Amino acid sequence: MKQKVVTVVGPTGVGKTSLSIEIAKTFDGEIISGDSMQIYQGMDVGTAKITEEEQQGINHYMLDIISPEQTFSVVDFQQMVRKHIDAISNRKKLPIIVGGTGLYIQAALYNYQFTDNKRDETYQKELEKEVEQKGAYALYQRLKEVDPKQAEKIHPNNVRRVIRSLEVYERTGKSMATYHEKQTLTSQYDPILIGLEMDRPLLYQQINERVDIMMENGLLEEVSHLYKQGLVNSQSMQAIGYKEFIPYLKGEESLERAVELLKRNSRRYAKRQYTWFKNKMDVHWYTITSDDKNKKISTILKDLAGMIDNK
Known part of the structure; x- marks a missing residue:
């Protein structure tokens, strides 16, 4: 039988992290981050990296594994995540991937072929x-x-x-x-994909509020520290949450403008994430509202129990 891998996907700010914790606690699982930016050390606030307290004792992987000046490819991600899936399953635990980087998650779960082996x-x-x-x-x-x-x-x-x-x-x-x-995707695993979605106005409101919270939690100081290290042209600094502040740090834009651009780019990214998962992957979708989150999580856990037992 193929190893079951539960994956929680959806746009930024929709609540994937809290759901993944509940899944891990309910089904004795361990969590692998499916975010292409949370791999970087010292990039915590801008990537909304889960804190040790939020992890609630659940083992997490693919966090803080390289320094910000290093490069990291989707092929690197694919290979490392698959090693974690094997290790978790060998411990008789349920592997759970959570994140919003569609190509990276797709590459990890499916036999995605890359062109990197034929360089000119x-x-x-x-x-x-x-x-x-x-x-x-x-x-x-x-x-x-x-x-x-x-x-x-x-x-x-x-x-x-x-x-x-x-x-x-x-x-x-x-x-x-x-x-x-043109690739035909098959999987060496038995993937179960759970997707969270939210009405666009509510999602955009939560994204805007999350950016404000990030600013209160020291996002500007985090970006400034990386900027002072001379990392302005590094792969890591091209991420949403970081690149928007570079013109401000250069004295070319106001801080208000930088925050405005971050909110706009985050909203646009959420839309692209949603489109990717809708078009590229076979996802079981659940709509979250502001007043039924706990009830919806209970529904998802009940549905998952059936999927895990029956697949």
């Missing part, structure tokens, strides 16, 4: 030289011309991903999006 080092060096001569944005503009969908997903300063996307297009004549869409 000559072409890569040519593009790196072009970046040195013309700047990162010129290369990003070229990606927008040949693969606009992929360009939307990448920050212009994330040169490594821009080069990789251009390399795929140059070698195959196809966009990265086309390559991904």
Whole structure:
């Protein structure tokens, strides 16, 4: 029999963390973070990383595993998460993945094939030289011309991903999006996906309020510390919650504008997350409202008991 893996997905700010704790307590599980940014040490407030108190004694993995100046790919994530799934199942515990980074979760659960094993080092060096001569944005503009969908997903300063996307297009004549869409996904596990959704106005209100709380909890100080370490162009600093403050720290924008952009970008990201999970994965969806959260969690736990026993 395939190993069952419960996965909690949904947009940012919808309540995935608290649900995952209840699932772990009810079904004797351990939790793996499915968030591409919570892997970084010292990036706690902006990533809404679960605190030790909130963990309630449940073992958590894929948190604080690398420093902010390091790079980390979806292939790295896939390999590490699968090792954790095997280790948890060997301890006779239930593996639970929780997070909102759709591609990373999909890669961990399914036999997602990557193109990273066929690198063209000559072409890569040519593009790196072009970046040195013309700047990162010129290369990003070229990606927008040949693969606009992929360009939307990448920050212009994330040169490594821009080069990789251009390399795929140059070698195959196809966009990265086309390559991904044509894959037939099967899983070595028995995945059970639980999705949380919320009416858009309520979700956006909670996201805005969460940003305000982050600011009270020291988000600006956290970003400033990373900025002073010279990490402005690192992969980690391209994340929502961090990149919005760089113009402020450079003296180019007001703090109010930075917070406004963070709220806007967080809302837009939530919309993209929801679209991804709706279109890409077979998810059991539950709608959360402001006054029925506890009741809905009880319903989910009851439904999960049936899914785990019957699948």
